[in-house]
Amino acid sequence: MSTPKTPWKKGTQDGYSMAAIEVQVCYDDLKQVYSQHEPATAEDRDVLMSWPGGGQEHVGFALLSEATKREAMFSMLINMSNKPGFVEKLQGMTDEERDATFEEMSIVVMHTMGDIVRRIAKDCVEAAFQDVSSK
DSSP states (O other): OOOOOOOSSSSETTTEEEEEEEEEEEETTTOOEEEEESSSHHHHHHHHHHGGGGHHHHHHHHHHHHHHHHHHHHHHHHHHHHTTTTHHHHSSSSSEEEEEEHHHHHHHHHHHHHHHHHHHHHHHHHHHHHHHHHH
16 A cells, blocks of 8 residues: 555545644753644544554654654755765665665664664653653
C-alpha cells in the first residue's frame, strides 16, 4: 500500500484517517527549548481516540519521524555549506555511490539524535510520571 495522496483531509476518509497535532515550542533566555503538543481541535482528539491506544504510539512515531527529517535536512545543509557543489556531486553519483553516501550521513543523524535522547530521556520520564501522577 502506498502513502495516501496529499493533501490529506482531516477526519476519517476512505482508506485513512488524519488528525492534526499542534506542537508548541518554547525557547527561553537561557537558550533552552521546551515543547508540548496536543490535538489541534476536538475533532482531531476524536480521530486520535479512534486509533489503538488513543493514538499515543502513532503521534510519538510521527513526531519522531519529523524530528529525524529535520535533523537529516540540517545535516544536508551543513554538507552544502562546508562542501561546495555537494548536491551536484550527489546528483552525479551512481545509485550505489549515492546510497553509500546517504548511509554515511544517516549514521551521523542517528548519533546526533542518540546524543540528544541520552540528554533528555530522564527528564522526559520524570515528566511522564508527573503527568500520570497528577491525574
